[in-house]
Amino acid sequence: MSESRKAEAVTPRPQLFTSGRDVLILATIMVGMFLAPLDGSIVNIALPRIASDLRASIAEVSWVANAYLLTNASLILTMGRLGDVKGLRRVYTIGFAVFGIGSLACALAPTLAVLVAARVVQAVGASMFFATGPAIVAEAFPAQRRGRAIGIVTLAVSAGLMAGPPLGGFLIGAFGWPSIFLVNVPLVLFAIALSRRVLPVGEPHPAPFDLLGSALAAATLLGLLMSLSTGSQRGWDTLTFALMGVATVSGAIFVRHELRHPHPMLDLRMLADWPLASSVAGPVVNYMAMFSASFLMPFFLLRIQGMDEAAAGIVLLASPASMAVFSPIAGRLADRLPNRRLGMLGLVGVAAGLVAISLLPADASVWSVAGSLALLGGGISVFGVPNTNLILTLVPRAHRGVGSALVGAGRTVGMSFGIALASAVVMSRIAGSDMLSRAAPLTSSEAQLLLGAVSAAARAGAVAALIGAVIVYSGGGKDPV
Helix, strand or coil: CCHHHHHHHHCCCCCCCCCHHHHHHHHHHHHHHHHHHHHHHCCHHHHHHHHHHCCCCHHHHHHHHHHHHHHHHHHHHHHHHHHHHHCHHHHHHHHHHHHHHHHHHHHHCCCHHHHHHHHHHHHHHHHHHHHHHHHHHHHHCCHHHHHHHHHHHHHHHHHHHHHHHHHHHHHHHHHCCCHHHHCHHHHHHHHHHHHHHHCCCCCCCCCCCCHHHHHHHHHHHHHHHHHHHHHHHHCCCHHHHHHHHHHHHHHHHHHHHHHHCCCCCCCHHHHHCHHHHHHHHHHHHHHHHHHHHHCCHHHHHHHHCCCCHHHHHHHHCHHHHHHHHHHHHHHHHHCCCCHHHHHHHHHHHHHHHHHHHHCCCCCCCHHHHHHHHHHHHHHHHHHHHHHHHHHHHHCCHHHHHHHHHHHHHHHHHHHHHHHHHHHHHHHHHCCCCCCCCCCCCCCHHHHHHHHHHHHHHHHHHHHHHHHHHHHHHHCCCCCCC
């Protein structure tokens, strides 16, 4: 071992928190990282009650969830760039104010149309603080401590995903569906007060804001996500192809515009650097692989194994619970080991979890299912934390807001591709059968057919994860460790 390596081995890593202000900075960012996924997941359990109270159909009330997710996803790149130009703390804090106004409007909405519009307002605010939060962490914590800080922030994301269904069920039963939106208000007020006091002001990087580029990016993402959603639900019909056409045309114009603009919303020249481009591709592949199987796990538990919703919900918590456990561990490793190798290892773990899911028999024990999901969640964390750290290290400081937003956009696009992949596999396997739309129990042959579809989707996801591992590792280049 060389002298430098020996010195490195005995030199202790610096403490994560060097002052009480460091603790408050992370606490403030964690509120945002908790609220954005919470409000994406908490509303699903309320949809039947909202449909009943506001006299809407299930198809109509689904827009309460869709409007939030689509708005958040389509604006996240715009808000990341806005943070770079106007200041990360300013955009982060204003995002909470917008989110709080939207939450109050949701709770007071007298009609479904007003509720959907209020959800759009909520999502605008959520996209502001969700896009800029990790970038603020990168600004506030030096490279030697940044991995652990990102790991703790990622834990908040997992907690938001986990808390949504059980917290929503309790609030709706005790206080009615408006309470799932009112519960945000105290957290919003806390975050605004804390943001103004403890978050670093940071240096804005003044430049003309590329409004046309932002609009084209939003149109591209919106068209892509809606085409994948309609394609998975309705098949590749005229509407799906029209939406895909919108995404393609908008994307082509966006690329042409950004390459010519002196101050682009997304500087595409950054992505000509393969180490960065391969890292940005990572979240897309990771979440595509994950959702290729996790999207179908409720069908496995409810239709094949015959569980009720409450029991299935508890089993499905295994994956986000594992993510919550492994995120801080991954953060500590990211401060000690090469991040790109950790990211590759995480994607191999994702592939292993998906292979384990593909091998589950129809009568698999609860522990086998939960263990497979936990392995999947652990792989996601071991990949996600160091890969985020890698991206925020590789992007120029003036573009850290965009770098942070690229992680969120990659996550959403990957989820949509994963759902589309899973739906395509299932529909090709059970073509002509109505087994998923009828309430009657599945026959033995139907259960085996559906099990084969779930297994095939999981195997496809595992292949995608392994390809992603190769892509991420091939980036080489600069590494935080």
